[in-house]
Amino acid sequence: MKKIIIALMALSMPLFINAQSSGLFSKKKIKTQKEITEYLAGAVPEENGKVVFKTVISAPGKSKAELYNIVSSWANLRYTPEQARGVWTDADFFHNTEYAQLTEANKESGFISCRGAEEMIFSNKALAKDYTYVYYTLKLQVKDGAVEFNMGNLAYLYAGGSENPERVTAEEWITDAECITKKGELRRISGKFRVKTVDLKDELIKEISEAVK
Numbered sequence: 001m002k003k004i005i006i007a008l009m010a011l012s013m014p015l016f017i018n019a020q021s022s023g024l025f026s027k028k029k030i031k032t033q034k035e036i037t038e039y040l041a042g043a044v045p046e047e048n049g050k051v052v053f054k055t056v057i058s059a060p061g062k063s064k065a066e067l068y069n070i071v072s073s074w075a076n077l078r079y080t081p082e083q084a085r086g087v088w089t090d091a092d093f094f095h096n097t098e099y100a101q102l103t104e105a106n107k108e109s110g111f112i113s114c115r116g117a118e119e120m121i122f123s124n125k126a127l128a129k130d131y132t133y134v135y136y137t138l139k140l141q142v143k144d145g146a147v148e149f150n151m152g153n154l155a156y157l158y159a160g161g162s163e164n165p166e167r168v169t170a171e172e173w174i175t176d177a178e179c180i181t182k183k184g185e186l187r188r189i190s191g192k193f194r195v196k197t198v199d200l201k202d203e204l205i206k207e208i209s210e211a212v213k
Contacts, residue, residue: 039195041176041184051170052152053201059212060145064110067142067212072105072112074211075140078204079114088121088129095119097133110142120156120196132158132193133165138204147208151201156193170197 044051059067077083079102084095099117106112116136123130135155141148154170172178174194179187186194 036186036195039186039191039198041180043198044170044174044176044179044194046171046175049171050152051154051175052150054151055149055205057147057149057205057209057212058145059147062145062212064142064144065107067144067147068107068110068112070211071140071142071147071208072102072107074208075105075112075114075138076102078207079116089124093119093121093124099135112140112142114138114140120193120200122192122196132156134197134200140208147212149205149208151204154197 045053047054062070079096079100081096081098081100083100084093086093088095095118097117097119099115101115101117102112103115104111104113114137116134116138118134119131120134121129121131133156135153135157136151137153139150139152141150154174155167156170156173157165157167159165173190174197179190179194181187
């Protein structure tokens, strides 16, 4: 039922499948399903039935202590509540909600945990903004020469012009089973959530990678 309601709300807004080509803030638009292979089958991994993105970010030559200082500083800034940059009509607008937070930072163990709570924008126009709130947990394990990246517990709160936003989890909405058609293409509504989630994951990895160079 929640998926049906989300779809109906989304239909009240301009449909979006012309996602960014790379990175959360890229302005280049993609016009066809064939051009978005990076978002198709396998792009949203699952572990024990839960959506989770994992990777290891390499930082050769840097000690655990050095990386902890760098990554904890990045996380503290990135997850500052109510942080915003740009204006909402810009393609690169970003805004945390009051729930964004660096929840744990343990220098001894090298473990850092963040609560993501931010706007995920699908399209901006002069008189309308199509967006959802996205919530997630980002866990970062720092060690000598590397940062282990783990992003999960994803959920969305979407209004789509309605006064009654609906909450839906990533497992209900953006997995291969829920979001990929029999033809191997993205579904029109949930596809925009999947595309932007993959872009968000890629942007976070990019930011951390650049910070630890």
